[in-house]
Amino acid sequence: MAVVVLALFTLGVLWIGGRIDTALAGERTGPEGLPRITVHAGDTLWEIADALTQEGDAGRTVRHIVDLNGLAGSAVRPGTRLYLPEGLIR
Known part of the structure; x- marks a missing residue:
């Protein structure tokens, strides 16, 4: 049970991290x-x-x-x- 909870937590952190990185990448591009x-x-x-x-x-x-x-x-x-x-x- 603990392994499943840890795996779900890790997937959630990776998903949130990917969303933040995508949002920040949009901010870095600047108005071309x-x-x-x-x-x-x-x-x-x-x-x-x-x-x-x-x-x-x-x-x-x-x-x-x-x-x-x-x-x-x-x-x-x-x-x-x-x-x-x-x-x-x-």
Whole structure:
């Protein structure tokens, strides 16, 4: 009986692990076809958004970049590659 329970538990863990891996793989792929930039030392997300926003609210552009790249906030590190919303590159 213990062997059957252990086997079912192991199969359940493997199934859940496979589902998590599949979900994470979808998150890693990123939005294909969108322009990307690399953050350089001294860059801030606000400066990047302000430089790219032709008219309107740079804060809205920051929020869009944060959402698009799955960032926890507006802090970015040098070397980070960011996807940009369509239509922002001048």
